[in-house]
Amino acid sequence: MEPRDQTDLRRANLALVLTALRTRGPHSRAGLARLTGLNKATTSSLVTELGHRGLVRLGDPAPGQFGRPGALVELDPGRVCAIGLEANVDYAAVAVLDLAGDLLRHHRVACDLVALGPTGALDVLAKLAAREIAEAEARGRWVAGVGVAVPGLIDVADGVVKLAPNLGWRDVPVAAELTERIGVTPGVDNDANFSAVAEHAVSGTSELLYLTGEIGVGGGVISGGSLLRGATGFTGEVGHMPLDPAGQRCGCGRVGCWETSVGLGALLRAVGDADDPVRDAALDLESRLEVIRERAASGDERTLAALRGIGTALGVGASILINVLNPAAVVLGGYFAVLGQWLLDPARDEISARVLAPDSGGCELVLSDLGFTAAVRGGAHAALAEVFADPTVVPENRNTS
Amino acid sequence: MEPRDQTDLRRANLALVLTALRTRGPHSRAGLARLTGLNKATTSSLVTELGHRGLVRLGDPAPGQFGRPGALVELDPGRVCAIGLEANVDYAAVAVLDLAGDLLRHHRVACDLVALGPTGALDVLAKLAAREIAEAEARGRWVAGVGVAVPGLIDVADGVVKLAPNLGWRDVPVAAELTERIGVTPGVDNDANFSAVAEHAVSGTSELLYLTGEIGVGGGVISGGSLLRGATGFTGEVGHMPLDPAGQRCGCGRVGCWETSVGLGALLRAVGDADDPVRDAALDLESRLEVIRERAASGDERTLAALRGIGTALGVGASILINVLNPAAVVLGGYFAVLGQWLLDPARDEISARVLAPDSGGCELVLSDLGFTAAVRGGAHAALAEVFADPTVVPENRNTS
DNA sequence: CTTACTTTGTTGAACCAGTAAACGAAGTGG
DNA sequence: CCACTTCGTTTACTGGTTCAACAAAGTAAG
Secondary structure, three states: OOOOOHHHHHHHHHHHHHHHHHHHOOEEHHHHHHHHOOOHHHHHHHHHHHHHOOOEEEEEEOOOOOOOOOEEEEEOOOOEEEEEEEEOOOEEEEEEEEOOOOEEEEEEEEOOHHHHHHHHHHHHHHHHHHHHHHHHHHOOOEEEEEEEEEOOEEEOOOOEEEEEOOOOEEEEOHHHHHHHHHOOOOEEEEHHHHHHHHHHHHHOOOOEEEEEEOOOEEEEEEEOOEEOOOOOOOOOOOOOOEOOOOOOEOOOOOEOEOHHHHOHHHHHHHHOOOOOHHHOOOOOHHHHHHHHHHHHHOOOHHHHHHHHHHHHHHHHHHHHHHHHHOOOEEEEEEHHHHOHHHHHHHHHHHHHHHOOOHHHHHOEEEEOOOHHHHHHHHHHHHHHHHHHHOHHHOOOOOOOO | OOOOOHHHHHHHHHHHHHHHHHHHOOEEHHHHHHHHOOOHHHHHHHHHHHHHOOOEEEEEEOOOOOOOOOEEEEEOOOOEEEEEEEEOOOEEEEEEEEOOOOEEEEEEEEOOHHHHHHHHHHHHHHHHHHHHHHHHHHOOOEEEEEEEEEOOEEEOOOOEEEEEOOOOEEEEOHHHHHHHHHOOOOEEEEHHHHHHHHHHHHHOOOOEEEEEEOOOEEEEEEEOOEEOOOOOOOOOOOOOOEOOOOOOEOOOOOEOEOHHHHOHHHHHHHHOOOOOHHHOOOOOHHHHHHHHHHHHHOOOHHHHHHHHHHHHHHHHHHHHHHHHHOOOEEEEEEHHHHOHHHHHHHHHHHHHHHOOOHHHHHOEEEEOOOHHHHHHHHHHHHHHHHHHHOHHHOOOOOOOO
16 A cells, blocks of 8 residues: 555554554553654554554553553454465365454364365355354454465466366356355465465564475465565465476476475375375375374384485475575475474475575574464465554444443 | 655655656656546645655656646656666676666776775775766766675675675675775675666566576566565575486585576586687686677587577576566576577476466566676666655755756 | 637645644652 | 652644645637
8 A cells, every 4th residue: 555645644554553563462552652653642543543443452551660550452352353264175164363363263174175166165165154254243243354275376366266286176266256155355365375374473474485285385475574476476386396307207297396205195105105004095184194193203214214305305495495585484384294393303404504595594494383274364364464454444333442 | 664654655655756757757747646646736746846856857848639738747867876886706897877777877897806805896896986976976966875786695684795605705794894985885785686676677577587697597586576685685596406416516515406507607518618718717708608609690509409408407497486486577687698599498498388377477588688787787776766765865956946 | 819628737725644742640659 | 748750631733635726828619
């Protein structure tokens, strides 16, 4: 938003105060004035307006040293919420976050979205969303927006899934179709991108790279505090970096792609023979990963060697991205997070050897705490971000406080 | 700049008008009002202030269809200028740009900066800059700033060259040292980064990747209209992507780095035997490239095969970066631009085969027109960008119209 | 040549947002 | 109980944009 007139200025300052409360925690009005550089009187006025919009509330007086104690202003998690949706191969999920980013509800339904096809899958997502929207509005909440995470190439501007190989989708106008079904136009983005948004929200790191280990490898980049979107929204396709001309054939038809050495398939091949139950695709993925985890924890040499190999390959690919993007942190999600304990050391060794910047450019390799909720949370966070960028999107409600 | 009060608003609107004039060309005040969405009265006021600061001037009346013709407002190239410096292995260079980005002066002196050492090299740069600053000020110009391009890893925030292998520099405080010598604190950045800035300025593409072929390969990324800086300023290190475990040993000590197959060394090895004059390091590089160019133009099969190979390898590496960054354009500089005619086709073939986004994400592969002036121009453009972001940095001068 | 019409650019009143300074409010410490 | 400190509000003020009216400067038509 380019500020043009005074109302834009007001918008920007409301955003400034609201964002300060999120990133720096509850403060008195005088403290907020010092934090933002705004005048005390202005800050008071902004806080009361944010209160009318149900975004902040007054808490207890703070225990100051001298002088009159200030009443703490804090985010009001009671009125605004946002909804995240996720479409994946064998499940659909929904999450509801409040303004503080806390998870109010999370629901995951196992279903074969590939078999349902785009229309059926969108029906499932719409049903999940509609229920949560109705529920939230019944409790007097205001829904900031909906974000839909889809594993594939997304035209973010139009909300169209251009290509989602695992789902078998091509040119599916998700935003338009869901608008018809739920009456709200959702944001649509790649699952790794939305996961990166979620990690940014919980960590506060404004330069980060999110890498998720699934059947393939997904990547999402946060730079300057917001998603790197590129020219047409197709960023973060990291799985098919050709790292070894003598490597394995990839599902994409080429040879030696990164995901042939760090994707789920590579892991399963390395830890067990063809008849090993962990390679039985009929079984639930999470329980198979649990088996691998237990084998590693009990010191099984084959498993440990496999994980070392994956960790090394992970570090090789990650170092390329670190050299290009110079993030402050690389966050590992998907199965990388589940087995991360055994991947981190070999990956870090490669990174410190291969990143040219001194001290790896200060980059840390860490595991995600969000588990499989990262993408849905990120979708909701993206909707919340619009509120933090422009609090006036939330209607006033003078009754409240 | 977070707008806080009305003066910040004024600043932002001055920037809005000035930037509109740069990107959309001369317009009448009424036309600018339509373009920016600002009120006619406001636009008039902004234009007169920009005039007092010597940034715009009134031109001839425009030939409108009906009604009173409007006086065209255009960038005034007469008052503000900016200076770019470049330190490289065997030369130092300086350029002066006016506000419109036109090259006023360009000077390149051959000298062995490696032998001079950091202190001597900085003396050379300071001398070049001081002469141009004095010259400009004698003509009544106001110098917006100085940008120094150095091939290496730069801590941009502090203006320190952390590591420049080709120059043999480590932890050289360029910004501080030059401030002492010329009285202005310059911006310091990697040469590829500044070249990317220059390409952005001439093309207007707000999502672009610049790749330069030198002894190594350098990369600079423009995203959202500004440089991708990363957490600590060490972005764009693309030369050492490990693309072939069975490849050649690189100067960095590892094996199969991208620059072992597309760097200058790879080109020279491929086009000629060890006794070929093009491989004589004692000769001037540009004339050796000219020889290769002539051989290719006359259809020499070995040269053509070598260039095809380089082009293919260029495309392989570029496709990785396109998949991650999704730029609207990849601009080739350095020797890639000189021989680009023979590199483009094989590189484009690889890119269209390897980029996952439909239609390569709309990405075009083009050659730079800026030759070896890209880095110095970019340094000056970076200084000019500060004026466009905040025109109030230029002092008022009520005498000038 | 005059009149109607169109567009440009300026002017002055109005409005709105943030600032500054004064002041009452609400605590601590002696 | 009083001096002191800090909080938050109030009031007058400054600065920037907008709006509406109007003069300026052109074209088109009669």
